[in-house]
Every structure is written in C-alpha cells, then in structure tokens.
Amino acid sequence: MILAGADGAPAFSYVEDERYGLPCADLVEVMGPEAADAITAKLPGWAVAGPLDLGEALVARGARVMRHAHEMTCELRTAPPAETGAPDGFRFMPCDRSPEEVFAAWRAAYPAGHPDHRNMDDAAALRDVLAPLLEGKVTGEILPCSVLAVDRDDAVDRDDVVVGDAVGGGVVVGGVVVGGAVVTLFHDRPWVVEVFRHPARTPSGLGARMLAAVRDRAAADGWERLGLVVSEGNPARGVYERLGFTLVGSSMTVVIPSRST
Secondary structure: OEEEOOOOOEEEEEEEEEEOOEEEEEEEEEOOOOHHHHHHHHOOOOEEEEEHHHHHHHHHOOOEEEEEEEEEEEEHHHOOOOOOOOOOOEEEEOOOOOHHHHHHHHHHOOOOOOOOOOOOOHHHHHHHHHHHHHOOOOOOOEOOOOEEEEEOOOEEEEEEEEEOOEEEEEEEEOOOEEEEEEEEEEOOEEEEEEEEEOOOOOOOOHHHHHHHHHHHHHHHOOOOEEEEEEEOOOOHHHHHHHOOEEEEEEEEEEEOOOOOO
C-alpha cells in the first residue's frame, strides 16, 4: 500500500496488518519528505512500525512509543557451536501445548519493568496476545523447529493453571511448561517470536539452550537464516550475539493519536 502526502507525491509505503489490537502499518518505507505528516493525518489510531528516525519524527508529532526494537539475523551455516541440550531435570518438547499450559511461564518471563512486559490483566494477555500467537494468527504458523521446555514430572498438580479467563488449579500431564522458543513463518522466513523462561522454576542459561536448539533445528530443516527482534534494553541481546545473531537494523513501533485525542 502506498499513500501520498499533501502535495500528491508518494510519501510512504506499508503492509497492512494488526498489532496490539490495532490496525497496523507494518514495514513502513519512507518515500518522500512528507511521510511523518502524511501518516499522522491519514492513519489516526493506527500502530505504525518502521525506521527509527521515522518513529522519532512521529513521536515529535504526538505518537506514543509501543516498542523500540533491533532486528537481528543468524546465518545458520556459520553459526558458532553452542549447547543445545536441555539441562538436568528438564526436556525439550515440540511446541504443541495449549496457550493455557504455556501461559504461566510466558507471563512470568516478562514482569513489570521488563522491556517486553504487557501491561494488561492475565485474562487479556492470554486471550489477546499469547493465544493468537500460538494459533498462528499474528506472525504466521508455528514452525516445527520451535521448542517448549518442560520439567520431567509426568503429572504435576498446579495451582496456577490458566483455564479460560481465570487462573485456577489443575493437573498437567507430561511435564509443566517452564519455557519456550517459538518460531513462526513470518513473510516467508523463520522468525523467532518468543524466547522465554519462568525465572523462578528454571536455571539461568535455559533461554540460550532453547534458542541454540531452535537454531540447529531450523538449519536441519533447510533454512539458511533465522531472524528475531529484541527490544531496546533487553539484556538477552548479548545472548543472541553469542549465538551468532548480528544487528540488521533498528525500528520503532508507535501509536498515532486519534483525531479525538
């Protein structure tokens, strides 16, 4: 999609999507000097994801920052060796559990103050963020190279299993999910959309092992490179760099104020 500025000349292009429950202009490319003004005028209430300098220009016009992120890519054929096995007491499984089973570990991985914390209640986070992601409705289908980390108990009584919109008791068979590295097919390429672990139930280093396992499985499936985005201020960036991911570019996602604001 291409939109013009006030002078009628092309101002910017974008791919229409949805993000944070809002219509989203994704992969924005600036085509002329009036891009920021045209976006502000023509996309009120939209999320807009594009280059860092565009995001800063939109913030100067009243937009609200949702995420400042850095895109990284790993060339799988030349990636450095790394430990890919699960630590003692844990195992790696396919990413085929329900969102309810994954939720507790995913939610605990992003506490208040974390760059990727979702400032919403648990029911909304499950319903509007995690469930659509695992159902392939956000960034594409889940690829087989994804992994979930579970403990080795075959049946565990839980007091924080999410059922529907509530948190309640239950029994999880096959081990409790304590972490995951989820890869989706995003714009025809494998994309790591989540790397998370429950900080109180897992050892440090589990995230690196999961991502290394995903990286090697993606290579075995025939992919040449693996991409991800890491938020500004997230210390996991250092882990990604050690595993062979290099910076490709930076971007900013902002929400354009509505005309009634």
